[in-house]
Amino acid sequence: MSSKPKPPSLITTEFEQTRRRVTISVIAIFLLAAPVWWKTTEVYRAPLPVDDIRAWAKAESLHQTLAVKIDLYFNALPETKNAAHLASSVSSELATLYATAQDSKAETVPPEESENDVAGDVPVADPVINLFFDVRSGSSGEYSAADLSNGHYAVQTSCGVGSKVMIRVDAGRTVHVKLPDCTNDPFVTSVLTSTIAGLFADEQLSYRSMLKHTSLANTNTDWENMLTMKYARNYQVTFSLLNADPSHVRVGWDIRDAIKEYVTPFLNTLDDISGFSVHSQTQNYATLPITPQVVNKDGHDLHVISPDMLPQFINSAQWNLASVVTTAPPLNFILYIPSKAQSPLHVVKANGDIHAANAFLMPRWGGIAIANPPATDGVYHYTVDELVPFMEIFVSQLRDLLGVKRIKIPNANLLLPGAEIEYAESPTTGITQWEHDRLVRHRTIQNMRDAVQTLNSLATLIQKLESMVVLDVIQHQVLQALTHLRSAHSSLQTDSETPSNYTLASLHARRAITASESAFFDPTMVAMLYFPDEHKYAVYMPLFVPVSVPVIIAVIREVKRWKDERRVKKKKVPSGVALVHHAKSE
Template structure:
């Protein structure tokens, strides 16, 4: 082989290697790149902009006057319009929905939400008045006297004959209705307006305060008050476990009719909350459940008893020995324990800091559940029947209310504003929650879910923007798009005052945003960043690339020399 053929062959081999490199480079780049489905970052950021979610939740209140004594003591039609308009203006000014931009509550001025906060939610009121000359008995508090929709309420006003010492009677029913009996004629529009303003404004004052906390502190996670610390974080589904723990089955054998008790006392409560969350229920019985803390001795009624003090209660749960998670579930757990102490520690009571024995002999563990202690009086077999479990289930329902954020309805500062008024609150029915409480919980959770969904989506957008090696699959993109659409639908539903529909969309937005943020595929490539790629590829490609690069340089120099020699020969 001549030198020219050798050089030609060497050039062809080198060119072939370069072609292989050039063709393989884009294939390698494509097969090793991190897939990132495009996300609507601008749409996500738009929800965080100033006044992106500034909403007034309008509540419709129908005020009806009844001629209780039949002497024309109720306002005329013209006066009724004036009272309704003045009451509506005063309420909206009180709650900061007027142009004044501040809420005045019982002599206390609170500035409205700062402009840099993306969410600002206030309550607004639409008042309508009516006269009913045919009804003379306001005591018939039936279903026809209440409203069937969230956000629609009725206030029934009757004026009674003025009597010495007669006071204003206010009856807050469990079904979106308030009954007010004012002694004297209702033609005194100033007095009537003041009474109605105090009643209606006070009923929703706590709810408005909660909205201010949510929006100013940008989410429930920022709240540090006791109520927020003990309330469970919202979830679309909860796993509820009822556990019967028997410390010493050798002395006392215990069983219970838990299925019948749950059906009778717990399921009605959960059915009322079905539009907010789902609840999966299971039960279990565990024996030889030792008390994880040491009880103390105290004298009570002339005998020595064992007591658990408040500072010891947080250590009551012994997760190493008590396997309370009987069902494998990703849903947040709610545990409710009925504990039977051993004979050596009986009777066992829960006391306060002042050493007063709690009547319920139960306590709440924030964001975990509740515990009821029942002492076995005799050795042998003890059976908790449905009737025996009734007071225990009442305690569990009360603990569930605290854990799920159900707040008691009340008229704030009624003692100061209406010092001579007698207020009666109808207790919750068998369901364990009134419609007033349910409505406020639905609205509060709706706003909270919207705020949390927006915060989660913005955190996701920031994370993906800053970490270029993070995988973004099509499923994550779909979840984000669905969450944004649900947020828009929730906002439209709130504008239409359809709180039930808004709650549904807010729940879907929250669930989708959480699913996208915590998708396990997003962190797969974070453990193999670019620095690690270089560490892997350099030992492989450097030994190959250096000889090839030297050969290319040598070939280029040889080609230049050959071209130079040919040029010299031609000259």
């Protein structure tokens, strides 16, 4: 039952056009929808100044000249001598000394440049931190301690005193040099230069090893860095009295007063670097996880712990040392009272000799001292003066853990032959100003470096994970960190008049590290939270595959037809015939 067909050519042309329009419009809709789909499924990513962050990772950004101002004062300087002249020659000699140091440094820098480090790690070229000394003669005869600050020191030279060179490094920011004779200019200059250069030599070295990313680092200073706690804004210092067997002797201690007397003054001097909260506790029935060896010495049985057993000393499963309410890194100090069966307990050196202090330090953990109270049954109470030796141990361990480095002139007998050098101890605080200043400078540089590294790791993480959400608060913290980095850097910059402002720089460096770490450790910045893209495609697959199959087939057919048409046109065959032929073949 066929009706009369219309001329086939007309139908097909009309139909062909419709078909073509439909296909093209569907494809057009797909193409237009794709950006919309892309846009609407996008996660929020606050823009971060990645270029700025990467710029900081370049070695030059951290190049720094730390200016130190030194005033020279002379007592009884012969009339013929000019203090200002002496000062300028010391200054130029120091400059030569530290410039040579810089040159030798330059050789160790690996030649390759790695600016386009895609991995985002800090490039291997090391930044250079140099000390620069600005030496002047003091305006008056005597220094005044109030004028001195971090980065500003005084050297008081007394001429014609004693028979040999005597150098006394004070607890304050001063050095006293006593010279038997000041008439020989080169001698005076060399003594002063050696003294000043010597006092800062270790510091200069430590910057070099700190900023070095190659394995060339000096193993000795590296060892010390592994001992020092990572920088934190707050630490929790806990003193624990662990008594192994209270049925034998119950032990108490006057720790509150001992801490007030010995530890608090020390920690107070450091409050411009970190905050400390000090706790103490007593625990009973604290048994050791190790069994000390028994040795017989001079007819007595001793229980000894050899150095290889010390890492297992802490019974972390049973001793309650952690706090449940704070995340500040803990520093633990333990006074351990052994049980009667294990008394007396001693720490021995590798060669078997008894360690006089009976104490040891756990790197990045804390310190342990062992006490063997007199063998009495009942109660033993440690009074404040009985605790003094232990507090001395604990404070010295605290110094090591917090990175306080002793100031001393290395190779003194080579640099200053025949000189007598004396280093003053701080009577009450346990830290001298020299040591404190050096710690501030060291932590400033370290914090700046760590902030840069943290920001770079963050930038890498965000660049790698396209689907990671970056909140405004992260952006804010990153910007803040960068601002503080810039401020820290500019506070360290110096003109010829003023020394670097270390106090301000330290403050900014601290804020930079805090901001960068809180951005990095934000709970939303965890890679595990985000699906890999494959999961997304798996979900879209059931829609996209069945939808695209007819479209693709239509497109292929259309293209084929178009090619056929062209071929037919070339042969100058009337199009109607070709199309009819084509339609039949369908």
